[in-house]
Amino acid sequence: MSKQTAAPPDVDPQLLKNERDEAKNRQKSRLTGLDKEKLIELYRQMLLIRRFEEKSAEVYVAGKIGGFCHLYIGQEAVGVGTISAIRQDDYVLASYREHGLALAKGMSARSIMAELFGKATGCSKGKGGSMHMFDKSLGFLGGHAIVGGQIPLATGTAFATKYQGTDQVTLCYFGEAAVNQGAFHESLNMAQLWKLPCIYICENNQYGMGTSLARAMSLQNIAQKACAYDLASEFVDGMDVLAVREATLRAVERARRDYLPTLLEIRTYRFMGHSMSDPGNYRTRAEIEKYQERDPIKLFAASLLEEKIVEQKGLDEIDRQVREVVEDALRFADESPLPDPEELYTDVYANPIEPGRK
Amino acid sequence: MATITIREALNQALREELARDDKVFLMGEEVAQYDGAYKVSKGLFHEFGGKRVIDTPITELGFAGLGVGAAMAGLRPVIEFMTFNFSILATDQIINSAAKMLYMSGGQINIPIVFRGPGGSAFQVSSQHSQALESWYAYFPGLKVVMPSTPADAKGLLKSAIRDDDPVIFIEQERMYGNKGEVPDDPDFTIPLGVADVKREGKDVTIVARSLTVPLALKAAEQLEQQGVSCEVVDPRTIRPLDIDTIIASVKKTNRVVIAEESHPICGVGAEISAQIMERAFDYLDAPVKRVSGADVPMPYAKNLENLAIPDVNRIVAAVREVAYID
Numbered sequence: 001m002s003k004q005t006a007a008p009p010d011v012d013p014q015l016l017k018n019e020r021d022e023a024k025n026r027q028k029s030r031l032t033g034l035d036k037e038k039l040i041e042l043y044r045q046m047l048l049i050r051r052f053e054e055k056s057a058e059v060y061v062a063g064k065i066g067g068f069c070h071l072y073i074g075q076e077a078v079g080v081g082t083i084s085a086i087r088q089d090d091y092v093l094a095s096y097r098e099h100g101l102a103l104a105k106g107m108s109a110r111s112i113m114a115e116l117f118g119k120a121t122g123c124s125k126g127k128g129g130s131m132h133m134f135d136k137s138l139g140f141l142g143g144h145a146i147v148g149g150q151i152p153l154a155t156g157t158a159f160a161t162k163y164q165g166t167d168q169v170t171l172c173y174f175g176e177a178a179v180n181q182g183a184f185h186e187s188l189n190m191a192q193l194w195k196l197p198c199i200y201i202c203e204n205n206q207y208g209m210g211t212s213l214a215r216a217m218s219l220q221n222i223a224q225k226a227c228a229y230d231l232a233s234e235f236v237d238g239m240d241v242l243a244v245r246e247a248t249l250r251a252v253e254r255a256r257r258d259y260l261p262t263l264l265e266i267r268t269y270r271f272m273g274h275s276m277s278d279p280g281n282y283r284t285r286a287e288i289e290k291y292q293e294r295d296p297i298k299l300f301a302a303s304l305l306e307e308k309i310v311e312q313k314g315l316d317e318i319d320r321q322v323r324e325v326v327e328d329a330l331r332f333a334d335e336s337p338l339p340d341p342e343e344l345y346t347d348v349y350a351n352p353i354e355p356g357r358k
Numbered sequence: 359m360a361t362i363t364i365r366e367a368l369n370q371a372l373r374e375e376l377a378r379d380d381k382v383f384l385m386g387e388e389v390a391q392y393d394g395a396y397k398v399s400k401g402l403f404h405e406f407g408g409k410r411v412i413d414t415p416i417t418e419l420g421f422a423g424l425g426v427g428a429a430m431a432g433l434r435p436v437i438e439f440m441t442f443n444f445s446i447l448a449t450d451q452i453i454n455s456a457a458k459m460l461y462m463s464g465g466q467i468n469i470p471i472v473f474r475g476p477g478g479s480a481f482q483v484s485s486q487h488s489q490a491l492e493s494w495y496a497y498f499p500g501l502k503v504v505m506p507s508t509p510a511d512a513k514g515l516l517k518s519a520i521r522d523d524d525p526v527i528f529i530e531q532e533r534m535y536g537n538k539g540e541v542p543d544d545p546d547f548t549i550p551l552g553v554a555d556v557k558r559e560g561k562d563v564t565i566v567a568r569s570l571t572v573p574l575a576l577k578a579a580e581q582l583e584q585q586g587v588s589c590e591v592v593d594p595r596t597i598r599p600l601d602i603d604t605i606i607a608s609v610k611k612t613n614r615v616v617i618a619e620e621s622h623p624i625c626g627v628g629a630e631i632s633a634q635i636m637e638r639a640f641d642y643l644d645a646p647v648k649r650v651s652g653a654d655v656p657m658p659y660a661k662n663l664e665n666l667a668i669p670d671v672n673r674i675v676a677a678v679r680e681v682a683y684i685d
């Protein structure tokens with residue numbers, strides 16, 4: 001049994017270039033079979049998330065966003081690749097690092113930015129904030145902020161699907177640190193025991209806050225843990241949006257056709273700190289740069305250009321468009337009203353009870 | 359009216375609600391093939407099958423969270439904890455997911471779920487299997503907490519809890535499953551949540567009791583009647599939301615209050631009721647509010663020590679005599 005090393009050693013530039021070229025060649029071999037519009041849409045979504053998160057960081061520093069703010073920069077290929085493989089009526093449940101997933105599921109940049117600003121027009125009416133984004137109409141069932149808490153919930157939406165005889169699948173996202181929680185193990189056991197159509201997506205960005213995988217996990221091959229519950233699993237390169245999409249399509253087919261769960265370990269890397277307050281002293285600049293060489297957006301752009309699917313001019317135009325979407329969201333959030341003070345006491349109960357009413 | 363046990367009343371409520379709405383399912387440890395550890399679900403697996411009545415592995419956090427997720431997707435789960443002691447493992451999902459989902463989603467996602475099972479003191483099972491947890495759950499906005507004390511209340515309140523669109527913690531008293539009482543035959547009989555019941559009318563002292571202490575308070579009231587003290591016994595039935603108006607109305611009539619509960623006294627429901635009485639009826643009180651609570655110790659095993667740890671009729675009688683300035 002081979003153990004993966006958690007903190008890769010610094011490597012020389014030539015090796016890095018070779019590795020990057022190999023990744024690109026692997027990705028280019030996956031370009032066939034997808035039409036141009038779909039490929040460009042994947043690129044557009046990744047870039048929208050990147051620009052949205054860059055802007056979030058900027059306005060967070062300016063004090064427009066409160067509380068915790070966990071950015072998705074570096075992990076865009078995971079969200080876009082997985083969600084491109086499902087339908088709009090499928091469910092997505094995520095952790096607190098969910099802005100990018102919400103965008104990928106089709107929620108508007110306006111509603112997400114307004115939520116970050118704590119405004120009445122936010123997707124959760126300003127009551128959830130960065131960590132609790134919801135849009136029931138799009139099947140985006142939250143940002144959940146206790147590590148691993150969303151895993152039993154997602155197992156439950158998959159249970160409901162099978163119970164009702166419909167064919168939606170559930171995508172459940174969590175970081176690798178959540179794998180040490182009991183909720184992960186309890187859920188995988190039930191999902192395979194009862195054959196529930198849930199796809200467990202471990203976004204392995206290799207750090208649980210400031211603690212590396214090597215310091216936190218005895219068996220670091222996460223995909224292998226699926227064996228304990230007799231679950232199908234795959235290890236996926238999370239810097240390659242097409243590899244992510246293909247693996248998810250295989251899992252979706254198992255879930256939709258046969259009500260079977262899958263564990264995907266998608267290896268990725270966050271380029272920013274755990275949250276906006278994290279200075280990131282626990283990892284080296286060289287390590288971050290190594291992964292930035294494999295930046296999923298840069299990698300995909302290079303593949304698209306080299307295969308002449310799009311020209312640089314086209315990519316520049318996409319960048320201009322998504323920056324406009326983000327600027328519009330920012331203006332919208334800024335100009336939106338704060339929640340009415342009366343909202344403090346609404347939404348506590350669906351059936352509020354006036355005690356003593358007969 | 360039929361005379362049945364609390365166990366049978368709960369079983370009827372589950373059967374009727376399973377039959378009424380196919381979105382309702384019952385899930386928990388040993389609820390199906392074993393007929394329930396306490397036989398509350400007896401016969402339901404046979405009648406409704408394994409799709410609706412589901413045995414789980416011993417995985418409380420997991421199946422509690424699965425239930426909440428199923429409720430997010432439109433089902434109406436009834437999750438049984440074999441005892442509420444085991445719900446401690448599931449509190450993250452009950453509190454952080456079920457109670458808060460509607461609020462933090464800005465009103466989009468309500469959680470129509472019932473967490474039910476036996477709670478409170480049991481018979482000589484020591485500290486980990488014998489404790490009252492209602493004040494934990496009653497603390498959290500977003501949850502409703504129900505504690506029936508009679509077969510009719512058990513049936514009527516459980517049916518309301520299952521039909522309710524919010525998460526309900528439904529705590530059945532483990533020692534009381536065999537208690538008998540009259541229950542209406544009407545299959546649509548329900549009791550609304552949030553309404554207290556005056557179990558006995560009186561004029562001298564109010565005893566606020568719930569769950570296990572209701573029959574104890576009624577016995578105490580009988581003895582006190584012989585001693586010339588007329589007691590009113592008020593059973594809130596729902597702890598959150600609390601029907602404080604009914605309690606206050608009684609206090610304004612009697613001017614003296616004893617709160618009887620089997621839970622620990624510190625930060626308990628009795629402390630909350632006492633504080634609200636002080637805030638709303640201080641000028642009506644002729645004596646300080648008196649609590650009769652479980653001992654402030656983990657539950658012991660030895661029978662004599664266990665008896666000392668749980669409120670009994672004598673302690674309630676003594677407390678009433680104290681607030682009435684008889685002794």
